[in-house]
Amino acid sequence: MRIQLDWTDPMTGGPRRPQYETPVAFGQEFSQLPSELNGQRVSRLILADPALSPYHGVLKVNTLGELAIALRPDATAGVNGQPYTGETVTLQTGDRLQLGALELTVTMLSAPDAAEAEPARAWGVTVAPAGQSPPVAGLASQAAAGAAPSPGMPCDRLVGFLFPRRCGRTSREHCPHCQGGEIDDDPYFLASERSIYPNYGYYGGSSWGSEYTEDLTPAEAQPGEASNYDFTEADAAAFAVTSTDFEQDLDAS
Amino acid sequence: MSQETWTIYALGGGFGHLQRALALARQATRQQHVHLLVNSRYWPWVQPHLTALFDPAARANLQVSWRSPDLGRAATRAWIEHSLLTAPGDRLIVDTFPRGLVGELATLLSRLPIPRILVHRDLNPDYVRVQNLRRFVTRCYDQILIPGEGSQVPFADLPTAQLLAPWLLYAAAELPSVAIARSRLGFAHDPRPLAIVLAAGRADELTTYGQLLATLHDHYPQLCWCCLAPNLPPDCPSALWRSLYPALAVLPAATLVVGGGGYHTVYECQALNRPLIALPRSRLYDRQQARLQRQSDHQPITIVRSLAETLTAVEHQLCTGNAVRSPETWQFTSGIAAAVAAIRVL
Numbered sequence: 001m002r003i004q005l006d007w008t009d010p011m012t013g014g015p016r017r018p019q020y021e022t023p024v025a026f027g028q029e030f031s032q033l034p035s036e037l038n039g040q041r042v043s044r045l046i047l048a049d050p051a052l053s054p055y056h057g058v059l060k061v062n063t064l065g066e067l068a069i070a071l072r073p074d075a076t077a078g079v080n081g082q083p084y085t086g087e088t089v090t091l092q093t094g095d096r097l098q099l100g101a102l103e104l105t106v107t108m109l110s111a112p113d114a115a116e117a118e119p120a121r122a123w124g125v126t127v128a129p130a131g132q133s134p135p136v137a138g139l140a141s142q143a144a145a146g147a148a149p150s151p152g153m154p155c156d157r158l159v160g161f162l163f164p165r166r167c168g169r170t171s172r173e174h175c176p177h178c179q180g181g182e183i184d185d186d187p188y189f190l191a192s193e194r195s196i197y198p199n200y201g202y203y204g205g206s207s208w209g210s211e212y213t214e215d216l217t218p219a220e221a222q223p224g225e226a227s228n229y230d231f232t233e234a235d236a237a238a239f240a241v242t243s244t245d246f247e248q249d250l251d252a253s
Numbered sequence: 254m255s256q257e258t259w260t261i262y263a264l265g266g267g268f269g270h271l272q273r274a275l276a277l278a279r280q281a282t283r284q285q286h287v288h289l290l291v292n293s294r295y296w297p298w299v300q301p302h303l304t305a306l307f308d309p310a311a312r313a314n315l316q317v318s319w320r321s322p323d324l325g326r327a328a329t330r331a332w333i334e335h336s337l338l339t340a341p342g343d344r345l346i347v348d349t350f351p352r353g354l355v356g357e358l359a360t361l362l363s364r365l366p367i368p369r370i371l372v373h374r375d376l377n378p379d380y381v382r383v384q385n386l387r388r389f390v391t392r393c394y395d396q397i398l399i400p401g402e403g404s405q406v407p408f409a410d411l412p413t414a415q416l417l418a419p420w421l422l423y424a425a426a427e428l429p430s431v432a433i434a435r436s437r438l439g440f441a442h443d444p445r446p447l448a449i450v451l452a453a454g455r456a457d458e459l460t461t462y463g464q465l466l467a468t469l470h471d472h473y474p475q476l477c478w479c480c481l482a483p484n485l486p487p488d489c490p491s492a493l494w495r496s497l498y499p500a501l502a503v504l505p506a507a508t509l510v511v512g513g514g515g516y517h518t519v520y521e522c523q524a525l526n527r528p529l530i531a532l533p534r535s536r537l538y539d540r541q542q543a544r545l546q547r548q549s550d551h552q553p554i555t556i557v558r559s560l561a562e563t564l565t566a567v568e569h570q571l572c573t574g575n576a577v578r579s580p581e582t583w584q585f586t587s588g589i590a591a592a593v594a595a596i597r598v599l
Contacts, residue, residue: 014475018568021561030569044565046572168535245537246380247356250292250322250329251266251455252537253515 001061004107005045019109020045022061026099027072029054051100059091059106066090067108069097160235258286258342259596262333264354266322268295268453269516269539272499273348273372273400275299275306276420280589281596282311288342289317290333292324292354294456298483302498306422330357341365344596348372349538351390362393368599370396373408374516377538381407396599400588401520405547415595417588419520422499425585428525434506438479438495445477446577448567451500451512452482454534458513461532463489465511468560473567476509476576505583509576511563514541514556519548524585528553528575530566 001022009016020043025033032054033044047056057071070088071077078098079089091097097104159167259281263274271293278287293299296319307315320332334357337345345367352359362369371394381387390397390408397408401419408414428434435441448469452462463486470478470493478493480486481503485494497503501521504510512518514533522529531554533542545556553575555566570576 009475018472018564020564030572043561044569046569048572246383247352247354248326249266249537250264250324250326250354251294252354253266253269253455253539 001067002109003059003067004109006105006107007102010101011048018045020059022059022067024059025055026052026058027054027056028052047099047102049100049102056099062088062090067092067106163235256285257344258288258340259344259346260288260290260337260340260342261346261348262290262337262353262358263348264290264292264329264333265349266293267455267515268293269374270348271296271299272422272517273374273420276422276587276589277346277372277592278315279306279311279422280593282307282314286314286316286342288340289315290336291317292320292322292329294322295483298496299498306499326355330355333357334361337361337365341367344368344370344599346370346372346596347394349374349376351386351394352384359389368395368596369393370398370596370599371408373397373399373402373406373414375402375406375540375544377540378407380538387411396595398588398592398595400592401516402544403547405543417591417595418586419516419524420589420592421517421521421524421585421587422501424587424589425524425583428505428583429502431505431579431581434503437497437503438506440477440479440506443477445475446508446579447506448473448476448478448509448511448576449500449504449507450478450480451510451518452480452486453500453515453518454513456484458534459484459486460488463487465560465563466490466493469511469563469567472564473571475571476567506579508579509567509570511567514545515539516544519544519552519554522554523548523552524587525583526552526580528555528570530555530557530563530570532557532563 002019003022003024004017004019005024006015006017008014021041022043023037023040024043024045025037026045026047027033028046028048028050030044030046033046034042034055035044036042037058037060042058053072053075055072056075057069057077059067059069062068068088068090069077069079076083078084079091080096081098083098091106091108093106093108095106097106159165261274261277263270265271271291274289274291278289281287296317300317303312303315318332318336320329324332333353338361345362345365347353347358347369349372350358351371353361371390376386387408391411395413397411397414398417399406399409399414400417403409404416409416429437432441435443435447438447440447450462450466450469452459459482462480462482466478466480466486466489469476470490480489480494481497481500482489482494483496483498485491485496495503500517504521504525504527507525507527509530510518510522510527511530512532514531516539518531519529529552531541531545533545533556535541542556545554548554549556555569557563557566567576
């Protein structure tokens with residue numbers, strides 16, 4: 001989910017209206033904010049207010065698809081003037097967050113608007129949906145559409161399953177992964193598309209992420225079949241040396 | 254004045270090869286003739302600026318031969334062979350590609366009985382391995398100069414290697430003040446700190462920089478934004494585009510630089526101690542990511558991979574105040590003078 005936060009910069013007195021992709025970690029210290037949560041890339045918001053903790057909390061989408069704020073232990077905040085601590089509170093567009101002396105107004109950008117206004121999509125940023133594991137085919141389409149590269153910009157989509165890496169293509173032509181943003185429901189693709197399972201393999205504090213196993217184990221599977229994780233063509237490509245490409249391009253650098 | 258002629262082979266895309274060659278030529282033409290062989294797409298745009306880069310006497314000692322990169326491999330190979338066999342000069346200086354951009358030097362070097370110097374910018378280790386370049390360089394080059402890239406590049410441990418400071422077009426004393434640089438860009442009367450987007454690299458990457466500038470301009474109006482590019486990037490507001498060369502001549506005006514991880518972007522920001530938000534680009538031979546990671550220990554660099562991360566990085570620079578400081582003085586040493594001295598005594 002893409003959100004916009006509006007507040008007045010206390011240093012300059014000017015308005016600030018940055019947009020972020022959730023989850024958004026916020027606090028005083030850039031170095032203390034996580035760059036990833038449950039395998040998702042995190043937007044980091046620095047708020048230079050002495051009342052805030054180095055890592056104060058996070059804005060994220062909960063399992064119901066709602067925007068929520070979660071605070072770190074001992075951190076405090078207010079929502080629409082009401083102080084709260086501890087529990088997770090859901091937010092709506094227009095809600096006002098009080099963080100120290102700052103007041104931030106939240107705007108959730110709806111999906112169609114966000115797709116038009118959000119340059120990050122045009123740049124091929126892969127945005128793994130937070131929280132639950134929705135139906136596989138729908139999520140695959142969503143992930144692929146968000147990952148299509150724009151001219152000149154390396155595709156940021158993760159390809160490969162056992163050895164995921166950034167795609168890096170600057171053109172959709174001949175791309176076997178998102179094919180210009182259109183993906184069919186080929187079972188092989190779905191089983192080898194790591195971005196569909198953002199939490200797979202990440203330790204969540206008490207257990208390892210296992211959506212892959214749960215989503216792809218067929219009802220009629222025999223014991224052991226669910227562990228058949230593929231080494232994909234994209235994995236193999238990660239180890240290939242393209243020596244034949246050298247000394248061919250007169251525009252290379 | 255010596256009548257020596259130095260031939261500089263600087264084929265390769267983008268600005269880097271051309272600009273390193275011009276930096277060397279600018280110093281060398283004060284005492285000898287220099288013949289440049291280049292094929293950068295940017296040369297036709299750079300050419301009119303030579304009169305500002307070279308004083309008249311030095312300019313008279315400079316000859317530039319250019320062919321388009323669209324010429325084709327066979328014709329390019331024939332052009333280089335003809336140039337070097339008919340007029341090799343007294344020193345051959347080869348930038349980056351020991352075997353030539355399309356391998357045309359591999360059999361040619363042994364037919365040139367003159368001192369050969371390799372200018373060693375970083376190089377893809379896969380290429381070094383599959384072409385057995387260490388052996389080739391050891392056998393075919395008398396000297397290896399490594400301007401700025403340090404000891405982690407593939408040939409740095411060879412006995413003829415010499416580490417130098419980065420090669421920049423200007424010495425520190427030649428750079429304009431912040432006020433003059435802002436004036437050259439047309440922002441003399443704008444009180445806001447100035448952030449510059451350096452749209453170097455490949456022509457097809459201009460779109461990204463145009464989108465980037467337009468977004469940054471909308472998000473952070475407390476900064477004055479401008480984009481340096483040879484041509485107006487798509488989506489870039491034309492009022493914010495400047496077609497100036499070289500960038501170093503106006504870079505003192507910047508309090509923040511956004512660009513790629515190419516040679517000059519990185520080392521010019523280092524020289525002026527300007528914070529750089531860098532999007533490493535994928536190249537066949539250059540390793541921008543490695544350069545940025547290596548240099549981030551020595552200069553303020555934030556490596557980003559997307560527009561979202563770029564916004565976060567600018568946000569961080571604003572919060573820390575780094576994006577609004579503009580030191581009025583700088584001290585750096587270009588490796589050019591040492592290089593000319595080293596080549597001359599060879």
